[in-house]
Amino acid sequence: MPTPSSAAPTNLFEDALKNLDEAFAYAEIHPEALERLRHPRTSIEVSIPVRMDSGEIRVFRGYRVRHDDTRGPGKGGLRFHPKVDMNEVKALAFWMTCKCAVMDLPFGGAKGGIEVDPKELSKLELERLSRRFIHRIADFIGPDLDVPAPDVYTNPMIMGWMMDEYCKFTRRHTPAVITGKPIPLGGSLGRNEATGRGAYFCIKEHELHRGWDPKRTTVAVQGFGNAGQAVAQLLHADGYQIVAVSDSRGGIYRKEGFHIPSLIQAKNDTRRLQAVYCQNKLCKLIEADTITNEELLELEVDILIPAALENVITEDNADKIKAHTLVEVANGPVTTGASPILTKNDVYIIPDILANAGGVTVSYFEWVQNRAGFYWTEEEVNKRLLVKMRTEFHNVYDISLAHDIDMRTAAYVLALKRIGEALTAQGTKDYFFDGVV
Numbered sequence: 001m002p003t004p005s006s007a008a009p010t011n012l013f014e015d016a017l018k019n020l021d022e023a024f025a026y027a028e029i030h031p032e033a034l035e036r037l038r039h040p041r042t043s044i045e046v047s048i049p050v051r052m053d054s055g056e057i058r059v060f061r062g063y064r065v066r067h068d069d070t071r072g073p074g075k076g077g078l079r080f081h082p083k084v085d086m087n088e089v090k091a092l093a094f095w096m097t098c099k100c101a102v103m104d105l106p107f108g109g110a111k112g113g114i115e116v117d118p119k120e121l122s123k124l125e126l127e128r129l130s131r132r133f134i135h136r137i138a139d140f141i142g143p144d145l146d147v148p149a150p151d152v153y154t155n156p157m158i159m160g161w162m163m164d165e166y167c168k169f170t171r172r173h174t175p176a177v178i179t180g181k182p183i184p185l186g187g188s189l190g191r192n193e194a195t196g197r198g199a200y201f202c203i204k205e206h207e208l209h210r211g212w213d214p215k216r217t218t219v220a221v222q223g224f225g226n227a228g229q230a231v232a233q234l235l236h237a238d239g240y241q242i243v244a245v246s247d248s249r250g251g252i253y254r255k256e257g258f259h260i261p262s263l264i265q266a267k268n269d270t271r272r273l274q275a276v277y278c279q280n281k282l283c284k285l286i287e288a289d290t291i292t293n294e295e296l297l298e299l300e301v302d303i304l305i306p307a308a309l310e311n312v313i314t315e316d317n318a319d320k321i322k323a324h325t326l327v328e329v330a331n332g333p334v335t336t337g338a339s340p341i342l343t344k345n346d347v348y349i350i351p352d353i354l355a356n357a358g359g360v361t362v363s364y365f366e367w368v369q370n371r372a373g374f375y376w377t378e379e380e381v382n383k384r385l386l387v388k389m390r391t392e393f394h395n396v397y398d399i400s401l402a403h404d405i406d407m408r409t410a411a412y413v414l415a416l417k418r419i420g421e422a423l424t425a426q427g428t429k430d431y432f433f434d435g436v437v
């Protein structure tokens with residue numbers, strides 16, 4: 001992805017917390033709840049020595065932050081990325097707390113990661129690194145403590161290695177320690193596409209309100225990883241015109257739209273994003289313009305879907321966004337400085353803590369299935385996901401109408417209300433100190 005512009009916040013966690021202040025005005029909760037959410041419960045940094053294929057030792061840095069566990073065990077992904085640092089992980093953990101509360105899941109929020117470019121490692125090195133990391137944080141995670149999952153540049157196979165390592169460490173078969181696992185290792189059907197599917201369900205709800213015709217609606221997707229591919233595929237199957245797509249190397253644009261299954265097939269076969277049309281196994285190149293990631297964001301399209309990393313829309317480029325609807329499939333793609341500019345320009349934002357919550361929702365279903373030892377069909381998973389997404393989309397939407405606020409603020413109001421109620425149930429100053437000593 002492009003390097004964030006000068007307008008990107010230097011302290012991502014502090015920037016993320018600003019959303020709380022605005023939402024607090026409407027949430028009707030005790031100020032103590034707000035104060036507690038400003039401080040992650042526990043943060044650890046570990047060093048992970050790994051013997052590389054060359055015989056040398058390389059020491060990697062890893063993190064896990066449990067932001068809040070009032071409503072349940074910590075929940076959130078693990079990312080492998082060269083730019084991972086403690087501050088970013090804290091912000092991502094905070095977003096998970098809010099996301100799980102918006103979806104009314106019995107979880108708090110957590111996040112972790114390793115500072116590494118996984119593309120530079122061999123498969124054996126990647127496996128050693130993943131297993132070693134779990135060793136380092138094994139006392140810190142568990143089905144009733146903190147449950148990791150995939151995130152940027154991690155996948156089901158990595159989750160499978162990690163689960164296996166945890167089971168060896170604890171000498172217990174414990175599939176519920178990690179979600180997003182491969183199906184034969186206790187993963188849930190439907191988990192792989194769940195983030196994209198959840199975003200798709202949000203778009204369909206919004207479509208009902210706006211009454212647009214999918215066939216005449218153009219879409220640009222920034223990021224063609226797991227979530228970007230899934231949402232593009234579902235929208236394409238529904239008739240939407242996906243006119244632009246990008247990955248970390250850059251993007252492609254085609255006025256007539258792309259055949260998304262072909263792009264996915266070619267990306268899986270060659271690891272490259274290419275403008276192709278495939279029939280059976282045969283792919284041929286088609287005409288398309290090459291664009292940068294920045295250009296993709298500024299395209300004249302109806303729906304813009306940032307599905308890669310945080311801070312891609314800042315005060316520098318917010319005014320140049322032409323889409324009328326922005327669906328945040330990435331975590332934190334819009335800075336708090338950019339958000340009001342977009343709202344002023346009538347860009348309707350479906351915020352990350354709602355739009356990309358399908359992933360953690362099906363992670364929750366996976367955790368439930370692991371603990372029950374009883375597995376659901378894909379149809380059952382997707383049906384339950386639809387009910388969850390619809391219910392919480394409407395809860396957020398109703399709050400936004402009731403207070404005349406944007407969907408992001410409304411989502412934080414809902415999250416704060418639910419977390420605040422849980423914290424208040426443990427007693428606040430009003431309970432402990434009623435003026436009588």
Ligand code: GLU
Nearest residue numbers: 076077149151359360363
């Ligand atoms: N990494 C995903 C997210 O940011 C999924 C987390 C999970 O499934 O726990 O929501």
